[in-house]
Amino acid sequence: MGAPKISDRSFFEEEVGLSLFEAAAKTVESYFGMRPAKSNPILAMDLVVPFEAGGLILFQADGTAVQMILGFEKNFLFELYFKMLGDRVTEINGDLLDCAAELTNIVYGYAKAPLVNKGHSFAPGRPEGTQDLNSRLKNKKSLEIPFQIQPDKKTFSLILSV
Amino acid sequence: MFDPETRFLVVDDFKTMRSIVKRTLEAAGFRNHGEAEDGAKGFEALVQGYETQRPYSCVICDWNMPNLTGLELLRKVRADARFKTLPFMLVTAENEQSQVIEAAKAGVSNYVVKPFSPEEFNNKLKLVYNKHSAKKAA
Numbered sequence: 001m002g003a004p005k006i007s008d009r010s011f012f013e014e015e016v017g018l019s020l021f022e023a024a025a026k027t028v029e030s031y032f033g034m035r036p037a038k039s040n041p042i043l044a045m046d047l048v049v050p051f052e053a054g055g056l057i058l059f060q061a062d063g064t065a066v067q068m069i070l071g072f073e074k075n076f077l078f079e080l081y082f083k084m085l086g087d088r089v090t091e092i093n094g095d096l097l098d099c100a101a102e103l104t105n106i107v108y109g110y111a112k113a114p115l116v117n118k119g120h121s122f123a124p125g126r127p128e129g130t131q132d133l134n135s136r137l138k139n140k141k142s143l144e145i146p147f148q149i150q151p152d153k154k155t156f157s158l159i160l161s162v
Numbered sequence: 163m164f165d166p167e168t169r170f171l172v173v174d175d176f177k178t179m180r181s182i183v184k185r186t187l188e189a190a191g192f193r194n195h196g197e198a199e200d201g202a203k204g205f206e207a208l209v210q211g212y213e214t215q216r217p218y219s220c221v222i223c224d225w226n227m228p229n230l231t232g233l234e235l236l237r238k239v240r241a242d243a244r245f246k247t248l249p250f251m252l253v254t255a256e257n258e259q260s261q262v263i264e265a266a267k268a269g270v271s272n273y274v275v276k277p278f279s280p281e282e283f284n285n286k287l288k289l290v291y292n293k294h295s296a297k298k299a300a
Contacts (some may be wrong), residue, residue: 084182095178103175116258116260
């Protein structure tokens with residue numbers, strides 16, 4: 001018997017979405033050494049986010065087309081890059097965007113494995129790094145979960161769009 | 163553990179992860195490594211290393227890549243008499259039972275799940291070494 005299909009209910013309330021949010025928190029914690037706190041979610045059409053860079057992956061989850069974005073405040077991404085690679089960057093460049101894409105890949109993979117083991121099906125695309133987050137959110141219904149490392153500062157967000 | 167002069171081939175389509183793996187290897191004392199950005203280029207690098215008498219002694223390879231995936235590269239390596247006993251470790255963001263079984267059937271030496279700590283990576287690398295040393299001794 002397979003797991004319930006996400007298309008049967010609201011995608012955002014399903015364990016698929018929850019697993020992705022948990023995976024984002026754990027992945028950042030593993031590199032940053034501190035568990036980020038989740039803020040209140042934002043559900044909107046044509047969501048606008050303040051982030052300068054991020055990673056994006058398109059995938060199918062139980063037949064539903066999903067776009068997942070990890071958007072980062074640039075100074076936080078610089079710090080994350082340093083924690084991962086030991087090098088300092090001070091501007092958004094190809095290496096930083098590659099790092100954002102790889103982080104997105106890790107979050108996707110981390111969340112996916114236990115879900116597949118429960119019977120969910122996934123078909124991934126290839127993650128990419130981008131500075132053009134808001135245009136990728138146009139004409140889509142999106143759920144943003146902001147994460148904070150420091151109080152009162154939105155540091156990064158996981159954004160799921162269907 | 164592997165000799166410090168061991169030549170490693172790091173295969174991953176993301177530069178970030180290639181850099182993390184190379185730095186982890188260097189921190190463990192392994193400075194002799196090459197890299198490739200997908201499975202097809204990884205196989206070319208293995209052949210070139212073999213033909214120029216600078217063979218790779220261990221492959222550390224991502225799973226999901228364009229052109230030739232990590233699993234496909236593993237199968238190609240195991241099907242080639244020149245490389246069929248080459249230590250081969252997969253680095254993957256995924257840890258699904260079906261994939262683990264597939265990789266084991268294809269002859270993977272071990273695998274490590276991202277994100278990993280240097281300790282986890284080195285422990286897996288030791289297991290790869292032990293496995294292949296035991297096979298050689300047998």
